Amino acid sequence: MFATLSDRLTATFKTLRGKGRLSEADIDATAREIRVALLEADVALPVVKDFIAAVKERARGTEVSQALNPAQQVIKIVNDELIRILGGETRRLRFAKQPPTVIMLAGLQGSGKTTLAGKLALWLKDSGNSPLLVAADLQRPNAVNQLQVVGEQAGVAVWAPAPGNGVGDPVEVARSSVERATQRLHDVVIVDTAGRLGIDEEMMAQARDIRDAVQPDETLFVVDAMIGQDAVNTALAFLDGVGFDGVVLTKLDGDARGGAALSVASVTGRQVMFASAGEKLTDFDA
Numbered sequence: 001m002f003a004t005l006s007d008r009l010t011a012t013f014k015t016l017r018g019k020g021r022l023s024e025a026d027i028d029a030t031a032r033e034i035r036v037a038l039l040e041a042d043v044a045l046p047v048v049k050d051f052i053a054a055v056k057e058r059a060r061g062t063e064v065s066q067a068l069n070p071a072q073q074v075i076k077i078v079n080d081e082l083i084r085i086l087g088g089e090t091r092r093l094r095f096a097k098q099p100p101t102v103i104m105l106a107g108l109q110g111s112g113k114t115t116l117a118g119k120l121a122l123w124l125k126d127s128g129n130s131p132l133l134v135a136a137d138l139q140r141p142n143a144v145n146q147l148q149v150v151g152e153q154a155g156v157a158v159w160a161p162a163p164g165n166g167v168g169d170p171v172e173v174a175r176s177s178v179e180r181a182t183q184r185l186h187d188v189v190i191v192d193t194a195g196r197l198g199i200d201e202e203m204m205a206q207a208r209d210i211r212d213a214v215q216p217d218e219t220l221f222v223v224d225a226m227i228g229q230d231a232v233n234t235a236l237a238f239l240d241g242v243g244f245d246g247v248v249l250t251k252l253d254g255d256a257r258g259g260a261a262l263s264v265a266s267v268t269g270r271q272v273m274f275a276s277a278g279e280k281l282t283d284f285d286a
Contacts, residue, residue: 008037009078016071027059030074042259044232047085047266054081085262087271090286091246096217099187100132100178104214106207106242107222108234109195112250114143116222116276117192118150119284120248123274124188125156132186134177135160136170136210139194147192154281157186170194170206175213191216199234204241211242219244220273223264226251231260235268246273253277 012033019026031052038048055077058064064073095101103120105113114137121131133151135158137143144164151158159177162168174191181189193210196203211219221244223231238244247264252275265272275285 005037005041008040009034012037013071013075016074019071022059022064022070022074024060027056027074030059031056034078038259038262041262042229044229044259044263044267047263050266051081051085054084082262085266087265091271091273092286093273094217094245095188100181100189101187101218102178102189102191102214102216104174104191104193104207104211104216104219105222105248106193106219106238106244107195108199108224109140109197111195111222111224112276113137113195113222114146114192115150115281116248116250116274116284117147117190118154118156119276119281120274121151121156121188121190122154122281123284123286124190125154129188130186131156131188131190132177132181132184133158134174134189134191135162135164136174136177136191137194138162138164138168138170138173139166141165143192143194150281157184171209171213174210178214189214199237199241204238207242218246220246220248221264221270222248222250223260224251225249225260227260229259229263232263232267235264235270239268239270244268244270246270248272248274248276250276253283 012030035048035052058077059074064070105117107113117133121133124131133147133156135144135147144160148158148160159180162173177189193207221235221238247270249261249272261272277283
């Protein structure tokens with residue numbers, strides 16, 4: 001997904017190589033090329049503006065003018081700023097002092113939450129935890145059944161007391177899951193919640209009710225990396241309506257342009273914590 005952006009930036013830096021010192025025109029031309037590359041990668045305009053301003057300011061400073069290899073120094077600055085946009089450092093999951101740790105997944109329908117829940121559960125299981133998957137999406141047809149299948153594939157227990165397909169109380173399912181986890185000695189609870197095709201108050205209200213019922217240690221916003229600029233608006237609406245602690249990107253194996261990742265983290269101030277890039281349950285990275 002980031003290949004196109006990477007190729008554009010590499011081509012931009014080629015023109016700088018071999019220059020003993022960089023003129024103001026060199027810096028401006030490079031900044032312009034980087035700006036185009038980021039916009040083509042579908043990065044949100046406010047993020048691009050901040051990014052370019054930061055790069056230009058540092059490129060005009062002493063760290064480049066006094067460097068032995070100014071081109072390498074500019075590449076390092078761009079790399080540093082890209083890392084900063086994504087949050088600066090890896091943020092680990094916060095575990096509760098007293099188990100179980102409750103992780104709530106939120107996001108639009110079609111973002112891949114249910115499969116992601118299975119991937120996260122398997123990742124936690126492989127890390128020595130004992131997760132419990134919770135089927136609190138009772139709206140989408142076959143969502144409960146899908147989570148049970150995913151749980152079986154991951155070798156992880158699933159709490160699904162309600163049949164779904166419009167039947168059952170998702171808040172009660174979520175609330176009872178914490179008791180269930182305590183009884184069965186599961187140290188992590190992963191709550192899969194209902195999404196909608198777009199942001200609406202009913203979905204937000206339900207997500208808030210589930211949040212208030214289980215008091216999650218982490219609320220993760222799951223976003224389809226292929227929806228581009230819309231990812232930012234959706235993320236801001238969720239941040240305002242429900243609140244979340246970290247971002248999970250799904251469908252990174254798609255051919256979209258990658259800007260969602262850079263935009264969401266920068267605009268919301270919440271880091272991208274996990275990335276899902278493939279069909280298999282193991283296609284998942286911190």
